[in-house]
Amino acid sequence: MKYRHSHHAGNFADLHKHVALLGLLRALKRKDKGFLYLDTHAGRGSYDLSGGSAEAAAGVGRFMQVQPAAHELREFAALVRAFRAGAGRSQLYPGSPLLAATELRPQDRAVLFELQGAEAHALEESCAALATLRQHPINVRIERGDGFARLKAFLPPAERRGLTLLDPPYEEQQDFARLTESIAEAARRFPTGVVAAWYPIKDERTIAPWHLECLRALQESTAMRAAVLASELWLYPRDSRVTLNGSGVLIVNPPWLTLEHMQVWLPELQACLAVGPGGGSSVRMLSESSG
Ligand SMILES: C[S@@+](CC[C@H](N)C(=O)[O-])C[C@H]1O[C@@H](n2cnc3c(N)ncnc32)[C@H](O)[C@@H]1O
Structure with a gap:
């Protein structure tokens, strides 16, 4: 596998995914009861942006220079600042597992999967450094392996509350198909859990059919909408x-x-990162629950 997330860390897509992720984690934390955070494609967790990648400069570099109005954007900027201050490195960027680990309370836990050995090893080191900084252990389990395949073993969680993030690199032809299957499998095993899946927008014609395929797979696996x-x-x-x-x-x-909050922060994030008139944002329900 050639994919290395460090080439893309802190770009506009990471910001979109990570602000959304933080919002979901904070929503779960509205209740005291613990939850499981499951990250099927975790990456190395912490990225040093001091090499000055153009993608990061146009993404988090630009974002950290503005003073956003939306609450969710201010919260995300504060998290990045605190992460950097804690590590004493001003160009660090937290990936999804480290972002989640910083949010975990003593009653919460995380299971993180990463296929590539070097990335998984770096993730272990990042989590260990965070635990040292916090001066208490963080309830995190890291597995080197295929997150799509291993997901099943952890759902439903004993806590009966949880969030699964699926964020494959889309380097392999089958990633979209495996993603759809895994979303449906996660919902079948744990119908009340939150599932978030990142996907690229490269070819407009493929997006609506994929959404329909996901809805169909979900309905087949849970027998409800x-x-x-x-x-x-x-x-x-x-x-x-x-x-x-x-x-x-x-x-x-x-x-x-979630929808109402995104309707506020997403257009503001888009405006902050815009490169020209061809951009935009949208947030909508593809389906309402019938359960
Ligand atoms: C897009 S990156 C993840 C970024 C991370 N979720 C974040 O937001 O910071 C995808 C990661 O998945 C890993 N990967 C690829 N196939 C995998 C698989 N089947 N199971 C687990 N990890 C995989 C890659 O090595 C890469 O580190």
Whole structure:
């Protein structure tokens, strides 16, 4: 596998995914009862951006220079600042597992999967460094392996509350198909759990059919209609031949007010990252729950 997330860390798609992720974690934390955070494609957890990648400069570099108005964006900026201050490194960026680990309370836990050995090893080190900083252990289990295949073993969690993030690299032909299967499998095993899946917007014609396929797979696996939200942010016309036109996050069982909050922060994030007139954002329910 050639994919290394460090080439893309802190880009516009990471910001979209990570602000959404933080919102979901904070929503779960509205209740005292613990939850499981499951990250099927975790990456190395912490990224040093001091090499000055153009993607990061146009993403988190730009974002950290503005003073956002939306609450969720201010919270995310504060998390990045605190992460950097804690590590004493001003160019660090937290990936999804470290972002989640910083949010875990003593009653919460995380299971993180990463296929590549070097990335998994770096993830262990990042989590260990965070635990040292916090001066208490963090309830995190890291597995080197195939997150799509291993997900089943952890659902449903004993806590009966949880969030699964699926964020494959889409380097393999089958990643979209495995993603759809895994979303449906997660919902079948744990119908009340929140599932968030990141997807690239590269070819506009493929997105609506994939959404329909997900809805069909979900309905077949749970025999009821799940609530499904699609959040999308694009910087280039959605069918242009740029490598990545936009970023999407599909959320099954979005917590209360997720849609309403996104309707505020997503357009503001898009405006902050815009590169021209071809961009935009949208957040909508693809399906309402019938359960
Ligand atoms: C897009 S990156 C993840 C980024 C991370 N979720 C974040 O937001 O910071 C995808 C990661 O998945 C890993 N990977 C690829 N196939 C995998 C699989 N089948 N199971 C687990 N990890 C996989 C890659 O090595 C890469 O580190």
